[in-house]
Amino acid sequence: MARLAxxxxxxxxxxxxxxxxxxxxxRAGAAMTIFNRSRGVVDELVxxxxxxxxxxxxxxxxxxxxxxxxSDTPAVEAVLRGDDGVIAGLRKGAVVVDMGTTAVAATRALxxxxxxxxxxxxxxPVSGGQLGAEAAxxxxxxxxSEESFSRLVPxxxxxxxxxxxxxxxxxxxVAKAANQVIVGVTIAAVAEALALGQRAGVDSDRxxxxxxxxxxxxxxxxxHGARMAQGNFQPGGKVVTHRKDLEQALGLAADLGLDLPTTxxxxxxxxxxxxxxxxxxxxxxxxxxxxx
Amino acid sequence: MARLAxxxxxxxxxxxxxxxxxxxxxRAGAAMTIFNRSRGVVDELVxxxxxxxxxxxxxxxxxxxxxxxxSDTPAVEAVLRGDDGVIAGLRKGAVVVDMGTTAVAATRALxxxxxxxxxxxxxxPVSGGQLGAEAAxxxxxxxxSEESFSRLVPxxxxxxxxxxxxxxxxxxxVAKAANQVIVGVTIAAVAEALALGQRAGVDSDRxxxxxxxxxxxxxxxxxHGARMAQGNFQPGGKVVTHRKDLEQALGLAADLGLDLPTTxxxxxxxxxxxxxxxxxxxxxxxxxxxxx
Numbered sequence: 001m002a003r004l005a006x007x008x009x010x011x012x013x014x015x016x017x018x019x020x021x022x023x024x025x026x027r028a029g030a031a032m033t034i035f036n037r038s039r040g041v042v043d044e045l046v047x048x049x050x051x052x053x054x055x056x057x058x059x060x061x062x063x064x065x066x067x068x069x070x071s072d073t074p075a076v077e078a079v080l081r082g083d084d085g086v087i088a089g090l091r092k093g094a095v096v097v098d099m100g101t102t103a104v105a106a107t108r109a110l111x112x113x114x115x116x117x118x119x120x121x122x123x124x125p126v127s128g129g130q131l132g133a134e135a136a137x138x139x140x141x142x143x144x145s146e147e148s149f150s151r152l153v154p155x156x157x158x159x160x161x162x163x164x165x166x167x168x169x170x171x172x173x174v175a176k177a178a179n180q181v182i183v184g185v186t187i188a189a190v191a192e193a194l195a196l197g198q199r200a201g202v203d204s205d206r207x208x209x210x211x212x213x214x215x216x217x218x219x220x221x222x223x224h225g226a227r228m229a230q231g232n233f234q235p236g237g238k239v240v241t242h243r244k245d246l247e248q249a250l251g252l253a254a255d256l257g258l259d260l261p262t263t264x265x266x267x268x269x270x271x272x273x274x275x276x277x278x279x280x281x282x283x284x285x286x287x288x289x290x291x292x
Numbered sequence: 293m294a295r296l297a298x299x300x301x302x303x304x305x306x307x308x309x310x311x312x313x314x315x316x317x318x319r320a321g322a323a324m325t326i327f328n329r330s331r332g333v334v335d336e337l338v339x340x341x342x343x344x345x346x347x348x349x350x351x352x353x354x355x356x357x358x359x360x361x362x363s364d365t366p367a368v369e370a371v372l373r374g375d376d377g378v379i380a381g382l383r384k385g386a387v388v389v390d391m392g393t394t395a396v397a398a399t400r401a402l403x404x405x406x407x408x409x410x411x412x413x414x415x416x417p418v419s420g421g422q423l424g425a426e427a428a429x430x431x432x433x434x435x436x437s438e439e440s441f442s443r444l445v446p447x448x449x450x451x452x453x454x455x456x457x458x459x460x461x462x463x464x465x466v467a468k469a470a471n472q473v474i475v476g477v478t479i480a481a482v483a484e485a486l487a488l489g490q491r492a493g494v495d496s497d498r499x500x501x502x503x504x505x506x507x508x509x510x511x512x513x514x515x516h517g518a519r520m521a522q523g524n525f526q527p528g529g530k531v532v533t534h535r536k537d538l539e540q541a542l543g544l545a546a547d548l549g550l551d552l553p554t555t556x557x558x559x560x561x562x563x564x565x566x567x568x569x570x571x572x573x574x575x576x577x578x579x580x581x582x583x584x
Binding site for chain 1: 396419420421431433453454456457458459462463466467469470471473474475476477478480481482484485486487488489491492493494495498499501502503505506507508509510511512513515541544545548549550551552553554555557558561582
């Protein structure tokens, strides 16, 4: 498991996803330099053998790859720009790898700045949530040059199971937006179908197993459908996060002159779920909107 | 393959689905009596060894099981009721099996009439389309008594791969409504996601394979997504049929006091697809609404 032996990897953003990802990389042999806004998780990981940096800039100064797993587009911009930012400390030929869900337009602008500073940029957002991060079974959708992607393959394969090079810079974020559109709308589909069955007095387990045999079969019916049937809405992916991701996908669509009415409706449903106090629950809690 | 040897089966409705289904039953040994409004297909199947009846009533007089695969709720009512209808000729203990997609309220009313005439009623709608009927890989969702279902298992297993006894009379139609909700809304989800990717310049095949690795994975992304990527909209399940099925599902929801906004929106999208002349295309042609 020392396939990353000696490789200098920086990791910024050690939350529910980033923390287990950084641990997998260290276990595979990488020399890890880390930074996080709140300090507790850093101290813990330092005891585990990672090196703490005092700024994103210092992370970049020590790393061949700088991986980001922060909360949203403004957070990515804050970490990369400014005197203490990643770009200010970037080594020549280093690759900045944004693994969060970031707007496509911002991704292209940041990639331009990183290249102007002598680095490379890859957007590599993931699907699979906290469980996928912990089990190293993430789906990784990467955008960037063929060469940068090739250099990153051992890193990605340490973190995920399905790794796809979708296209140039930004293509990974386009794929993630498409992913969030499908997952969000399919959650609404399954919620409406199971609510209909339940209200009509049909047993939810028998219904789900009948539906899994045909064209209605999906990962969402399997995983999120089970959560709905059991009323277990521990996150997983949160309502508020998915709402933000759909807002971002709709922003991209608007930039392209494309109308996505179903996605817009489901964004509104996630809004309603958050407004009734379910924002921190798993996104399958959309189902609660349909319960009497 | 003679598991149905000697069994008297009637079959009414020999369209794209019913025709191959009746052939599978005869190949398994059943003595088939058939009726269809248009005569051409009947003559062909008679040459193959089936017996033609002059009315639905005559079908019932010769059959232990009377299978229906007609177009919609009014067609089921027309075939069952009246002097020449199935109920008028029903043998004691015979089972009427409606394999089409029929309204739940009408199903319960018809089942009551059939039982009053000494027969049994099972609703057993299917998913899988013409291809599933031809390959005998249909998904069958059955509602009715445990005893009637047990008698029908060899018949169902001759026609399908996944056979589920969902509950009492009507439960099969509830499951089919839930199935059509999920499939229709998931088609909209996949159409919006692939349109977003295409408009943003991402290769459709790479995008689909990235998405199939994660939570966006579904039979619809696999099958209907491929049709969208290739622009091949040969039916399959038609836009007009799916529109009718969603209307029926929304009628059931309204009877139960349940609001299904996503399903209602997708019903409207199928309306728009039909209005622009795509009603006879495969339901994946919803994708054409998003093309410039």
